[in-house]
Amino acid sequence: MERESEWILRAQQGDHRAFGQLVRAYQRPVYNLAYRMLGDAAAAEEAAQEAFLRAYQHLRSYQPGRKFVNWLLSITSHYCIDQLRQRRLSQLSLEESFPPDILCSGQPTPEQVVDRREREIVVQEMLARLPPDHRAAVVLRYWYDLSYQEIAQMAGISEEAVKSRLFRAREQLARLWREMEAEG
Amino acid sequence: MNCQQAKWRMSLILDSMLSADEERALQAHLIHCPICQAEWEALQSVSYFLTQAPLASPAADLAFRVEERLRRQRERRRWALGVVVVCLWLGLALAGFMSGSALLGWLLLQQPMPVGLEIQLLARLLLVGQATLRALWLLATSLPSAWLSAGINGCLIPALMLVCLWAWLALGRQRQRMLVR
Numbered sequence: 292m293e294r295e296s297e298w299i300l301r302a303q304q305g306d307h308r309a310f311g312q313l314v315r316a317y318q319r320p321v322y323n324l325a326y327r328m329l330g331d332a333a334a335a336e337e338a339a340q341e342a343f344l345r346a347y348q349h350l351r352s353y354q355p356g357r358k359f360v361n362w363l364l365s366i367t368s369h370y371c372i373d374q375l376r377q378r379r380l381s382q383l384s385l386e387e388s389f390p391p392d393i394l395c396s397g398q399p400t401p402e403q404v405v406d407r408r409e410r411e412i413v414v415q416e417m418l419a420r421l422p423p424d425h426r427a428a429v430v431l432r433y434w435y436d437l438s439y440q441e442i443a444q445m446a447g448i449s450e451e452a453v454k455s456r457l458f459r460a461r462e463q464l465a466r467l468w469r470e471m472e473a474e475g
Numbered sequence: 476m477n478c479q480q481a482k483w484r485m486s487l488i489l490d491s492m493l494s495a496d497e498e499r500a501l502q503a504h505l506i507h508c509p510i511c512q513a514e515w516e517a518l519q520s521v522s523y524f525l526t527q528a529p530l531a532s533p534a535a536d537l538a539f540r541v542e543e544r545l546r547r548q549r550e551r552r553r554w555a556l557g558v559v560v561v562c563l564w565l566g567l568a569l570a571g572f573m574s575g576s577a578l579l580g581w582l583l584l585q586q587p588m589p590v591g592l593e594i595q596l597l598a599r600l601l602l603v604g605q606a607t608l609r610a611l612w613l614l615a616t617s618l619p620s621a622w623l624s625a626g627i628n629g630c631l632i633p634a635l636m637l638v639c640l641w642a643w644l645a646l647g648r649q650r651q652r653m654l655v656r
Binding site: 307308310311314315318319320322323326327332335336339340343344347410411413414417429432433434439454457458461462464465466467468469472 | 482483485486487489490492513514517518520521522524525526527528530531532533534537538540541542544545546548549
């Protein structure tokens with residue numbers, strides 16, 4: 292944390308290398324959020340870069356009392372929601388859904404690789420059916436384990452609105468799940 | 476508890492946001508309601524499925540690319556600043572040149588001269604003014620961005636107009652003096 296504060300301070304004074312350290316430290320959560328929101332690796336890469344550039348430009352407005360990673364995720368989430376609204380992306384193709392370099396640790400067996408791919412496609416397909424705001428709430432809750440209060444702060448809404456978004460998103464996800472089970 | 480309330484609580488229980496009493500009430504409802512029981516199973520399955528999906532990893536050079544874009548941005552900003560400084564200096568130099576020329580012209584006009592010479596001087600001043608305006612226009616329109624052009628025009632055109640007005644008034648005064656004589 293001390294190193295993070297030092298990097299932030301130096302980056303605020305225009306030190307690109309210090310900001311580079313922050314990028315290295317938080318590239319994975321930022322990229323993952325962009326990937327879960329946008330659904331394809333190339334768009335997620337671009338979104339992650341853009342989010343970091345925006346963070347650098349607005350670094351002076353960062354308040355030290357707030358968790359830095361949450362601040363970054365907030366920027367990423369807003370950017371991705373804007374992108375989705377612009378693109379009106381309602382459904383992703385299966386080819387786009389799978390990033391080639393996702394999550395492999397150790398040496399998985401071919402069966403494990405296939406299983407991971409299939410799971411990944413299903414996750415992205417389900418997320419893609421959700422409206423952007425609901426998708427962001429689900430990703431922040433499931434992948435980052437953020438509290439209602441943190442999600443509310445990031446999205447600029449009330450905690451009740453977060454509960455409502457999660458409730459509606461889960462309702463939709465459960466319906467999709469049952470449909471997929473019925474299809475086999 | 477009705478089914479809608481039960482569904483709302485199912486979402487909350489997944490985030491550990493229910494009290495022990497609320498949980499018990501929900502469990503009691505689920506035992507007697509097969510529809511909500513099916514919903515609850517689907518919700519649990521989908522939640523488990525999502526929690527099992529790990530963080531996606533970016534390409535190894537993401538940080539490098541961000542740093543590279545920041546570096547390019549900084550270079551572009553420096554270049555733009557350089558252009559502004561050069562344009563300002565150029566503008567000041569031109570304004571100085573124009574003011575100096577006008578002052579010289581005015582000093583010349585203070586000297587007694589035949590009527591024909593006054594007209595010749597006026598014609599030359601107009602020619603110089605026209606050439607300068609052309610040069611300024613070319614400079615302003617060849618600049619890379621609109622706001623730079625606007626800046627140049629905004630600074631130099633009023634300066635040029637003032638100089639021309641000054642020269643015109645000086646000529647008028649000289650002519651009046653000559654007519655009085």
